[in-house]
Structure formats: C-alpha cells, structure tokens
Amino acid sequence: MVQSPNLLPTAELQARDAAHHMHPFTHGAELGKKGARIITSADGCWLTDSDGNRILDAMAGLWCVNIGYGRQELVDAAARQMQELPFYNTFFQTTHVPVIELAERLAQLAPGDLNHVFFASSGSEANDTNLRMVRTYWEMKGQPSKKAIISRWNAYHGSSVGSGSLGGMKGMHAQGGMPIPDIHHIDQPNWWSEGGDMTPEEFGIERAQQLEAKIKELGADNVAAFIAEPVQGAGGVIVPPDSYWPEIQRICDKYDILLIADEVICGFGRTGNWFGSQTMNIKPHIMTIAKGLSSGYLPIGGSIVCDEVAEVIGSGEFNHGYTYSGHPVACAVALENLRLLEEEQIIDTVRTETAPYLKEKFESLTDHPMVGEAKIVGMMGSIALTPDKATRAAFASEAGTVGYICRERCFSNNLIMRHVGDRMIISPPLVISKGEIDTLIERALLSLDEAMAEVE
Numbered sequence: 319m320v321q322s323p324n325l326l327p328t329a330e331l332q333a334r335d336a337a338h339h340m341h342p343f344t345h346g347a348e349l350g351k352k353g354a355r356i357i358t359s360a361d362g363c364w365l366t367d368s369d370g371n372r373i374l375d376a377m378a379g380l381w382c383v384n385i386g387y388g389r390q391e392l393v394d395a396a397a398r399q400m401q402e403l404p405f406y407n408t409f410f411q412t413t414h415v416p417v418i419e420l421a422e423r424l425a426q427l428a429p430g431d432l433n434h435v436f437f438a439s440s441g442s443e444a445n446d447t448n449l450r451m452v453r454t455y456w457e458m459k460g461q462p463s464k465k466a467i468i469s470r471w472n473a474y475h476g477s478s479v480g481s482g483s484l485g486g487m488k489g490m491h492a493q494g495g496m497p498i499p500d501i502h503h504i505d506q507p508n509w510w511s512e513g514g515d516m517t518p519e520e521f522g523i524e525r526a527q528q529l530e531a532k533i534k535e536l537g538a539d540n541v542a543a544f545i546a547e548p549v550q551g552a553g554g555v556i557v558p559p560d561s562y563w564p565e566i567q568r569i570c571d572k573y574d575i576l577l578i579a580d581e582v583i584c585g586f587g588r589t590g591n592w593f594g595s596q597t598m599n600i601k602p603h604i605m606t607i608a609k610g611l612s613s614g615y616l617p618i619g620g621s622i623v624c625d626e627v628a629e630v631i632g633s634g635e636f637n638h639g640y641t642y643s644g645h646p647v648a649c650a651v652a653l654e655n656l657r658l659l660e661e662e663q664i665i666d667t668v669r670t671e672t673a674p675y676l677k678e679k680f681e682s683l684t685d686h687p688m689v690g691e692a693k694i695v696g697m698m699g700s701i702a703l704t705p706d707k708a709t710r711a712a713f714a715s716e717a718g719t720v721g722y723i724c725r726e727r728c729f730s731n732n733l734i735m736r737h738v739g740d741r742m743i744i745s746p747p748l749v750i751s752k753g754e755i756d757t758l759i760e761r762a763l764l765s766l767d768e769a770m771a772e773v774e
C-alpha cells in the first residue's frame with residue numbers, strides 16, 4: 319500500500335521540499351530555515367495543514383478559488399471529460415465541444431461586443447497573447463508603428479518575460495532582463511501612499527492624465543495599447559479614485575489606443591459583477607481572464623476579444639498558440655464552474671449580501687490604531703498600516719517589515735491574509751458566509767494587536 323504523504327511528519331516533508339522543490343516568489347534561505355507550510359486538504363473557505371490546523375483562507379488560494387474548495391461537481395466534470403477526450407489541440411482548424419461551449423458562454427457573459435476568446439493556460443500566457451495580438455492587429459491594419467504598450471508601475475500582469483515586462487514590479491524587472499523594449503509605465507493611482515495634499519478625486523485625474531502625457535511623449539501613432547487591472551490586485555488592492563477610470567477611458571478613446579483590462583483577479587465575481595470592467599464602467603477591447611474562470615481547479619486562462627480586433631486578426635493567420643490552448647478538461651471544469659456560479663447565484667449574493675456585510679466589517683478595522691485606510695470592492699480589499707493616520711505616514715522601518723510581521727501573526731492565528739509592503743490584503747472565496755466574515759475580522763484584529771505589540 320502506498321502511504322499517503324500527508325501521514326508523514328511535517329518536518330520530514332519540509333526537508334524534502336526544501337531539498338528539491340524550487341518555490342515561486344520565496345526566499346530560498348527562509349525555506350531552509352523555517353520550512354514551508356504544508357496544506358493537505360481544503361473545504362469551502364477552510365484549509366487543513368499537515369499539523370491538523372484549520373485555517374481560514376482569506377486569499378482564496380491565489381485570488382482564484384472563487385467557488386470555494388471541495389466542489390464535487392468540478393471533480394466529476396473533469397473525470398467525465400478525461401474519459402471522453404482527455405486532450406486534443408485547437409491548432410490547424412481543429413476544435414472540440416468543451417472549447418466551443420466555453421467560448422460561447424464567455425461571449426454571453428462578457429460585456430459589449432467582447433465575443434471571441436483566445437485560450438491559454440494562465441494569466442501570464444494570456445497577457446503574452448495580448449501583447450502580440452495588439453501589435454499584430456495594428457500591423458494588419460497597416461499601422462505597424464503602433465507598437466508601444468503603456469502599463470503602470472506596481473501592476474502585476476504575470477511572470478513570463480512578456481507579461482512580467484507589462485507588469486510594473488520593479489523587483490521583477492531587476493532580474494532576468496526585463497522589461498523587453500517598447501513597454502512604458504506610468505504611476506499607479508495609489509492615493510494613500512502617493513496622493514500628497516491632493517484630494518483623491520484630483521489625484522485620480524492627475525494619475526490618469528499621466529497616460530495622456532505618455533501618449534503625447536511617444537506619439538499616438540506609436541502606441542498600441544494601455545493595459546491595467548480594473549482594481550490593482552497584487553500591487554496591494556489599490557482601488558482607484560472614482561475620477562480615474564472615466565478619464566483613462568476618455569484618453570484611450572481620444573487617441574485610438576486599445577484598452578486591455580486585465581481581469582485575472584477581478585473577473586468572475588470578485589468585484590460583485592461578472593467582470594471588474596462592469597464594476598468600474600470600463601469598455602475594454604480585450605479582457606485577460608484566468609484564475610476564477612475555473613476557480614483554480616485546473617489551469618486555464620484566455621483573452622476575450624472585441625469584434626473589431628477579432629475580425630482584423632482573423633483576416634489573416636495569427637502565428638501564436640499554446641499546446642494547451644482550450645484544453646478540453648480545463649474547459650469542461652471552467653464551464654461547470656460558471657454553471658455553478660450562475661445557478662447558485664453566487665455573484666448576486668456577493669453583490670447584494672455578503673460584500674456589503676464584509677465592507678462594513680472591514681472598514682471598521684480603521685478603528686484600530688495601526689490601520690489608516692480600508693479599501694474594498696466586492697470581495698477584494700486592503701488596509702494600509704501606518705504609525706500615523708493623520709499624515710498617512712510610512713513606518714520608519716523598511717517598507718514591508720510591519721506588513722510581514724502582521725502576516726506572520728495572521729498565520730499563527732490560522733488566518734491567511736497577505737501583505738504587500740505595509741498593506742494587508744484579502745480576497746476570500748466568494749462563498750464566504752457572514753459567520754466566516756466575523757471570524758476573519760476577529761482574527762485580523764487579534765493579529766493587528768499582536769503585530770502592534772511586536773512593533774512597539
């Protein structure tokens with residue numbers, strides 16, 4: 319009988335993990351010292367680790383398990399599809415039923431004339447597709463000089479060379495030769511940290527107008543697209559001031575710049591609507607999707623593309639694709655996930671019941687002496703930690719030190735929250751109940767108290 323690895327002692331598993339497993343975004347030395355947390359099973363919003371702890375996952379894995387853990391329907395959908403057709407590709411004029419149905423369903427769900435889907439296995443791959451697609455679009459339209467893509471500092475669009483270049487994470491750019499040429503970055507609409515004396519609304523306009531200034535600097539004839547998340551996620555859940563997006567939309571329209579909304583986090587109910595573009599009232603030409611599309615049960619991503627761009631791209635051959643573009647099992651699982659989200663009215667419940675409840679509780683965290691602002695849209699939120707709310711001051715310690723302490727306190731209180739610098743962020747499964755929201759807030763407060771005692 320094969321012994322389940324979960325029955326092995328935690329320390330032994332950690333040692334084997336540290337010996338052979340190279341982790342993403344993890345300091346190697348830390349792994350050797352402390353060992354990785356080993357998650358063994360999950361159900362609903364709860365994880366179980368190898369020591370038997372039950373942990374409230376306020377990050378839905380990596381912002382992806384929208385439907386919650388342990389849905390047998392998704393397991394069954396995968397098993398059925400594996401038996402019928404575990405793989406076939408979608409290259410060279412070939413297709414299969416799950417990809418036909420998923421593309422059709424996404425076209426129904428997506429706003430406006432976003433009616434066409436190019437599949438990938440991740441958000442990074444999908445943004446690589448977008449990078450090539452927008453440039454190819456302009457080439458096919460006879461405007462090959464429109465190559466530059468404008469993005470934002472502190473945006474996250476993935477980890478491949480293309481998507482990592484589109485992203486604005488300086489720590490990532492410092493390693494491995496990024497960004498590639500013709501990607502430009504403007505500042506993010508983070509009023510708390512960068513707004514100075516401006517009101518949030520003035521600041522939103524000022525930051526949006528950096529796009530106009532960048533387009534003028536580069537020349538509109540050289541700019542292909544602007545890419546942004548409706549609400550910046552991995553950058554720290556930066557909710558833009560209300561003035562920001564209308565101004566961005568005006569500028570993209572005025573200069574004939576394609577707008578790519580990266581919905582990898584915001585999509586599939588995270589903001590209380592199917593897409594963050596609906597919540598923020600944006601009209602993108604392309605939306606990047608992944609994560610919540612399958613609730614993370616299998617890797618799948620893609621680009622939902624408007625009629626005009628799809629028609630131009632379809633007028634020739636787009637020399638691009640991935641072996642797993644439209645993988646039948648991933649498509650079947652995504653379809654089942656979308657069916658459940660809709661039939662169980664999970665997104666409606668978020669918008670009308672649980673998100674308003676979470677907002678009220680989450681915003682009350684600003685009563686804590688170390689919490690400055692609390693920002694939340696639907697089921698994604700962040701709090702800014704500060705030593706002085708009135709001046710919105712940063713801590714004297716290196717940025718992220720206090721956030722890290724707070725995150726560790728959360729871990730030890732069996733709550734998964736992440737820190738980005740000195741912001742603490744949440745993105746729980748959409749199925750989180752009001753009782754579980756109460757638990758989340760209680761544990762967050764306890765962790766904040768403990769972190770404050772450690773900092774003082």
Ligand code: PLP
Binds near residue numbers: 443608
């Ligand atoms: N875009 C956004 C907004 C993301 O948050 C992420 C991942 O967190 C990605 C793209 C990259 O997706 P993936 O990790 O599936 O490649």
